[in-house]
Amino acid sequence: MLASSLLRTSVSILGLHTAASPLMGATVEQFEEAKSRLSTLKKDPGNEVKLKIYALFKQATQGPCNAPKPGMLDFVNKAKWDAWKSLGSISQDEAREQYCDLIGSLLTAEGQSSAQVAAKPTGGGAAYETLLVTTEDGITTIKLNRPAKKNAITTEMYNEIIAALDQAAKDDCVITVFTGAGDFYCSGNDLTNFTKIPEDGVEAMARSAGDLLRRYVKAYIDFPKPLVAVVNGPAVGVSVTLLGLFDLVYATERV
Template identity: 85%
Template sequence: MALMSLRGFTQTSRWFRFSSVPAFKFHQTSLMGATVEQFEEAKNKLSTLKKDPGNALKLKIYALFKQATHGPCDTPKPGMLDFVNKAKWDSWKSLGSISQDEARKQYCNLIGSLVEAEGGSSAQEVSAQPAASGHVYNTLLVSTEDDITTIKLNRPAKKNAITTEMYEEIIDALQQAARDTCVLTVFTGAGDFYCSGNDLSNFTKIPEGGVEEMAKAGGDLLRRYVKAYIDFPKPLVAVVNGPAVGISVTILGMFDLVYATESATFHTPFSQLGQSPEGCSSYTYPRLMGPGKASEMLLFNKKLTAVQACQLGLVTEVFPDNSFQSEVWSRLRSYAKLPPNSLALSKQLIRSMEKEQLHAVNDAEVERLVERWTSDECFNAVMSFFQAKAKL
């Protein structure tokens, strides 16, 4: 366990490099105490950035946002092993007692500099609006346009691997999307990966209560995460823009449409990591593709091409790489013009036939995974994974 913790510390240290802040020139139009409207506009612009600004700048953005909306940091310092939240706390604390007006001004200037560095916003990006809640996410880009809410996984440098923070933000984004006025909700990934699944560095963050406490907390989070998909009341679409791994694949059985680019792949290497299926895939996969093909994926780690996944019913349709985005979004915009209540009520009717069963499957899968996470077999498999990565 000590080796895993050390490995996690090394990875996290690489992730947060405070001394290498890019030398962005601050926005030339210095604001004389930014208004609330200007602050809201800056939040909107943040969701249109195409490039990940890097962790040091994201920490600065987070700190200025907290200072602007809450005031000086007054929360307890996270534990030494909670690297991510400690880094965020340190960044917020470093702002000291600067006023909320000053924090708003610095926030607006910084976002303006990032937009300028990308050469300004395209027409498509200008028309995109943030989620109705105005919520700022650290690991997601959430926007609304043409009656479509888009939730984009935004850790492209890490192939959109899902951290604990990201799970919580996705749950929140789904809950917000369920309440907004948009007709469709779409999931996709930033960069050339859809999602590489669970970030295994989550397993290195052992709390004081030990592995058992970590497994219990992870199980509770996973149960809530899958529940958010089961209960989602409106049409849900996955736009799979690249390779997909693990839970990003198993949860696809909860989507109403899955559109994939032809270069996408689908992989669920659970037994390889000493784990077991989740996302209700132990129920949805046999229904979609039959027990034999489901076993090839869930038990024997078979990776599917987009075409194979479509033939098995996991993917709705495959599009050529060079026309994927234009074809898919043109189609989705036309779907979003359909009567919203009719779509939502029809989706809820279809889901109601199996909703109770899905919740029972989710509970059973979580219970099995909590047992797996505390087993020597899983520990050794994850250790082997990190050791293999260290040799690369």
């Protein structure tokens, strides 16, 4: 029964059908909150991100693009149409969730709290800067939450994932699910991890990185509950390597 329930939830997360998912979907209230907080951004996120925001909003409110294609010389509306059309047939629930994730990540990048946009953190757990961690219906979800950077893993994220797994091992959930915010599962290591050389030199940095990697891998190996990966988009590098440590992996065709 648990397995079939998990399968339904995981398929819904991946957008393979349009049923609402109580595990992952953003509520209408969270979507409305994200809309209202978009205007509080202090920095222009750039045209590419603004087109993504527009497309997700249209998909969330109207569904897949069915508007006629603008003329070639109508550059602005054609760019908007292309962005919306590129979302294909993802459900309105999924688009609403991605919209909230994206606005939340932009707010976090500016140092604003995204708590009102993102799902509420696990009760009694820590607040995370690079993850969204929620528990509902006996399932703890750990979502990599750097969609603007394709969920590239920073040193901070490594440490937060270790902490989130430790917390999930102790909570009341039955299983734990990993997934990514936005259109990527994970793009591997953030290259800035290798550019910040400490004062004590490269050797010390290598030792520290090796220790972190050992603790990171050990957190998966020692995890006492079923661990499920819901690979919602492209996966690169270490994020692929670690899939062998999960008990179950679901992947969308977009991977």
